[in-house]
Amino acid sequence: MRVIAALTVLCVMTWGFTSARVYGFEKESEAVFEAADNQREILSILSNTDLDHIEPLINAYQRQHPGTTVLYTVASSLELFRAIHDEAADYDVVISSAMDLQMKLVNDGFAQQHRSAVVDNLPVWSKWGNSLFAFTQEPAVLLVSRKGLGELSIPENRNELIALLRDNPEKFKGRVGTYDIRTSGAGYLFATQDSRQSDAFWRLAEVIGSTSPRLYCCSSDMIEALKSGEIVFAYNVVGSYASAVLEKSDDGTIAPLTDYQIFMLRTAFIPRTSAKASLAGTFIDFLADAANRELIGEKVGLPPVDGHALQKHQHFRPISLGPGLLVFLDRIKRERFISEWADAILQP
Amino acid sequence: MWWFSNNSLGRRLLLQLLLVAAVLSALLYLAVRSVANQAAIAAHDNILGASATAIAEQLSAGEDGVLVDIPYSAFSMLGSISEDRVFYRLYSDNQTITGYEQLPLPRAMHTATPFYYNAEFRDAAVRAVALTRAITVADAPVQVTVVVAQTRTGHDVITSKVTNTAAGLGVAFFIVAGFLSWLATRSTVKPLHVVAGAIGRRGAHDLRALKSPIPSELKPLVDALNGFIARLREALHRNETFLAEAAHHVRTPLATVRTQAEIALRQAETPASRKTLRSVIRAVDESSRSATQLLDHAMITYRADQFAGEQFDLSALLYEVIQGLSATADLKDIELITDIAEGLICAGDRVLIECALHNLIDNAIKYSADEGEVEIKLESTGEVIVFCVCDRGRGIQASAAGALTERFIRGANVADVVGSGLGLTIVEHVASVHNGSFTLTARRGGGACASLQL
């Protein structure tokens, strides 16, 4: 009996790995977290979250579900969107911080609904249509290099930042970093939400543009550049990444902007193509379970969903899940926004 | 129809009222559901229309054609009513400017006012709105149609809620109406019950006319009833008088005959004439006794039909009966041995029970030998009161014990004693009227025991 069972498992594993289709989208990395016990099921996750961050989370999940092997694929948020939207890639859970793209996937019918006691207990703003569930709330922050700033004081809001850059054009020339929203999904999301929050955004864009800013694809590059002293300001860095890295350095710091602070929700859903909805459901429940928030906060280093913090600080603005997010994904709207942004940032 | 075959007026009325209530409930349910449904659709349509209008207002002419700057609020307002998926499409000159290319267009195009329609898109039912605006591009007017659609999950939720509410309302209405119907029926039928109750509560001899207030519809019935009661009263009265008269007219001459015979017997000289006179006296006694028991039997049958229970002291009654019969017992030097529990209260017809006791003791005395003993016992064992009369008389034949309670049947061994054969029938009847039982058993060593359980 045992031999047969082992053989069966082997076959399933072999089939599971070999039958994977070859997709056109670009994967950054892939990892297999073997089941602790005899493997019974394989859960495949497609995510834009780094392996480093997600590993403790998956380990904790496997402690609760020792028979589950987790196949974890990392891709950029745009590639991830393409994989699901265009290629109908066969994954059981899709995790992304690009809320607008996630929202569009769900809105366009690429998700299946999931109901459980755990997700029913989630605050209303952190889920949408019983399909999309948030498990972290991560701020877009302004990173500042104290060394680079010299005697100047750290700006407390965007108007102070505008004034600082405008008053010291030479000092900050080529030393401001921000997302290239043409290539970064997160950058585009932050920029569009910024534009909704305040008129100061376009003035800030103009001023940043006048400093001949450096444009980055991702938060980690910006943080590295700041640490190496290349840039003094990094605008709209994902705060959770920054704080983890900056702990080891005494130079970089997060400027506590008090006018408003955008929070991005990292969300997960079960793709319509997943044949293992109930297994995927256990993972969604694991992410959404209030009991696991401490784990997410401490071990994973991503701020968990926390309604109290959002209520306490009036300037914390979580991006709300809903069809509004689709607006900036409109082709014409997007072209217009990017062209306006480019006009402001890419000054000759 | 089946309910009209029912004979109860009240049930008939109630059924008809309930039928009306059911129809009204169903109408209420349909009306509420349809009104609420339309209201929900209208509210939803208004927002869809506002969304489409907001988009249409941002249409502008660009260098390459039509431009649109979809306002954030256009979609977020749709998100505020329900978590339904949103689709949109901008369409002009047979091509899609932006949005979902397969989103179905309305049948009628080019309407400036919002046009609402239902459609299917991406495996989901959607409610859609379309409106058309003219934009001037390169000096030429271009018709741009804005379509906004939303899945109907939220609407379905509202509809099911409304349906539940409407159903609840319908059921509640039906329950309230049913209850009121019941009340109305009851109060309508109540006078009938009042009349019936007034008649039913009456004692056996209450033959007064009905006087309780009644609705005019019932007056003919009650008048007829009162007429009937009057006639019945008259008849019963005549009957009673007749019986009393008859008894008087039969018994008085009988008494004369018997007395004369006794006197003659005193003076009789020859055994033959003695014998004749004795048989005259015996014949008189026999007819008298038969008359008594026939009347008793008639009385018992009548009273049993009009059975009216009352509480009375059975022990005291038994003492009275024994006293009345002690002279009879004395004549034969028969000793009445009594063992009577004091103060036993019995519920039943006093007259009937007295009659039964009288008959049983009288029988025991009659069938006892001279100087014999008759034991009379009255005791209570829990719920049951047991009255027992035992004699040392000639007893009964076991085979005949059951038959003795039949009318006019007498034991084969008592031909020499005056009797009509009705005595035990009367006792049996009284017992059954009181849900009791009567048993007659042969006694060891001769004699019989009659026992009456009440």
Place this chain on the structure above:
Amino acid sequence: MRFLLVEDNTDLAQSVSARLKLDGHAVDWAADLHSANGCLAGASYDLILLDIALPDGDGRDFLSKHRAMKRDTPVIVMTARNAVSDRVDVLDRGADDYVTKPFDFSELEARCRAVLRRRGGSARNVVSYGGLEFDALAARIEVAGEVRELRNRELRLLEILLSNPRAIYSKAQLCDRLFSYSEDPSENAIEVYVGRLRKKLEGCHARIETVRGVGYRITDQ
């Protein structure tokens, strides 16, 4: 004893009077309530025998009035109706007892005795004969200061014999008066009672003599 008989039927009244007189009683007859009241005003009676249906009123009303006037002469009602309710009714109105027509005179006499006994009868009923004191009401005799109880039949036998001392009564005559007509006792049964009574009479001069071939009589010799 002195009876007042209230009865409207002449035949019955006459035969009852005759029958009672046979036993040595005095009887006044009233045919209606009016004359009954007259009789009661003029004489005193040991017992009233009262019929119910009378030409000038209901015997029961007379009974009620009789009791209301505190007259204590015992009343035995003779009724033609036998319904239990009627019996209860007359007893409630103050009758001492009732008999249903037609009645057995032995029974009537026994009832009269019982009624008078209950009323605490008078001494004039005591008959003395040959050293024998006979109290019929109390059903006992006294012989040389010794009281002896009599059973009913012994009592009646003694009563018959004493009603006409020295007269001879045949067995048949005695039988007729001691036993119910519904029974057919042998004449020998009389011998049993005679024997018993003789025993009870021992010690006094009164004794029952057998007149061979004829019957019995009581003598005090």
